[in-house]
Amino acid sequence: MKVAVIGCTHAGTAAIVNTAQLYPEAEITVYERNDNISFLSCGIALYVGGVVQDPQGLFYSSPEKLAELGVKTKMRHEVTMVDTKAKTLRAKNLVTGEEFGDTYDKLIVTTGSWPIVPKLPGMELDNILLSKNFNHSNTIIEKAQSVRRITVVGAGYIGVELVEAFQMNGKEVTLVDAEERILSKYLDAEFTGPIEQSLSDHGIALALGEKVTGFEGKDGKVTTVLTDKGRYESDLVILCIGFRPNTELLKGQVEMLPNGAILVDKFMRTSAPDVFAAGDSCAIHYNPTGKSAYIPLATNAVRMGTLVARNLVAETIPYMGTQGTSGIKIYEDNIAGTGLTEDAAKAEGIDAEAVMITDNYRPEFMPTHEQVQLKVVFERSTRRILGAQIMSKMDLTQSINTVSVCIQNGMTVDQLAFIDFFFQPHYNKPWNFLNTAGLQALPKTGAKTETQELVGTK
Structure with missing residues (x-):
């Protein structure tokens, strides 16, 4: 079996290692246009901030x-063409310029994503940088x-x-975003408000609700970021606007979302025979909405x-979908979220409710008992849990993984009230x-909930 893999970061590395272990007889060829593989881009800020001293650990x-x-x-090799019907590809050695063809029995597309780069006046100026890969972090x-x-920006x-x-390295820092709140895709206002205050308290200037319109410079280097509401003097600009899937190779050959994300079935198969895809190049099945x-x-x-490796030859393990669970630490605050925020649920047209609690995470008779802020979002009619967010000075973020499992299994907020957790x-x-x-979140009346109906509660 001849397997070709395009791209080798998270999804690619996982697919390659597992394929090699499961099918030792397979002939596996990897095409990677960068000069390194498997870089953990989530560690860029830690590396930039000096928390991570040795980047090899990333x-x-x-x-x-x-x-x-x-x-x-094949490092520093870019695949320039794929023909999914003929099962062929063409690649270019970026060092020598040599071009050649190859064939495959199974193709694994793990081409990832690339930062969104706006077309704005002054984009050609020096010191306007992206933040995605190892070379970016070094620059x-x-x-x-x-x-x-x-x-x-972003x-x-x-x-x-x-x-x-x-800021921790002593720089004068400005954060610009077109949205009115930071982290608006991940957290509701009850959480982003305190984080914004924390950033401001540390001297970071927030320019929220402002759209970047261009850049000015001197001697070829950026000096000013222009927005629709102001000007910000800057010696260095980092663009973190977002990412889009890097899938031009398969455009018109497999089914995609409008943004180019490849659609796969629960066995990681694309709409083209023997072509699999995974990672940032793909859409996922999002359990809170049931959509891609x-x-x-x-x-x-x-x-x-x-899962690509496990399903490469036969259907073995289906993908269970995802809740989009994630976490972040900002100064002393430990923050995590899973599933839909209340704002996102409403944007999806879901009739959602939310419950918000502020409590001490352990008994007040203990020497310390940090406060925890928790919000759980659920569907009004079915009581099904849709998402949750947590924030505390204490690291309680693993609790969000528990809620992720609840969403995965279609549990209700009423069931969450009575799940068996230990006490110590x-x-x-x-x-x-x-x-x-x-x-x-339990109903304040004696009326039966759907959960009570299911378990036969009187």
Whole structure:
């Protein structure tokens, strides 16, 4: 069996390693246009901020490790054409310029994503950078050493983590975003408000609800970020606007979402025979809505890549979908979320309710008992849990993984009230705060809920 793999970051590495282990007789060839593989881009801010001293720790594989599994890795090779009907591809050696063809029995497309780069006046100026791969991170660190004023455009996870890292390195930092709130895709206002206050308290200037319109410069280098509401003097600009799937190779050959994300079935198969896809190049099945969605996360990528290998020859393990579970630490706050926010649920046209609690995570008689803020979103009619968000000075983020499992299994907020959690004063209260949220959401009348109907409660 001849297997060709295009792209080798999270999904690609998982697919390759598992394919090599499951099918030792397979001839596996990997095409990667970069000079490194398996870089954990979620570690860029940690690397930039100096928390991670040795960047080699951000790589979890290498061409040498893959070679030990019998995999042929062609670094600095870009695939320029794929014909899914003929099962052929063409590739170019980016070092020598040589072009050649290849064939495959199975094709694995793990081409990932690429940052959205707007077409704005002044984009050609020096010191306007992207933040995606290892080379980007090295350039950011190098450039940041000699500048004072840094502007980050985009207040998603990467942007927020970067402004924190820059501020801790003593820079004057501005965060710009067209949305009125930071992290608006992941958290509701009850959570983003305190985080914004924390950023401001640390001296980070927030320019929210402002759209970047262009850049000005001097001697070929950027000096000013222009928005529809202001001007921000900047020596360095990092664009963190978002990502789009890198799937031009298969355009018109497989089914995609309008943004180019490849649609796959539950066995990671595309609409083209013997063509599989995984990771940031793909749409995922989003359990809270039951629809296909584009949620580029490393966790999604490694699961999907592993499933590609497991289903390469026969249907074995179906994909269970995802809740888009994620977390972030900003200064002293530990934050995590899963599924739909209340705002996102309403945008989907779902009649949703939410319960919000603020409690101490363990008994008040303990020496410390940090406060925890938890919000659970659920569908009004079915009571089905749709999402949750948590924030605390104490690291309680693993609780969101528990809620993710609840959503995965279609549980209701009423059931959440009575799930069996242990009690030990070092860790929690007799009613775990997840139980407490469920209890608070229970109907205030004696009317039966759908959950009560299901379990036969009188």
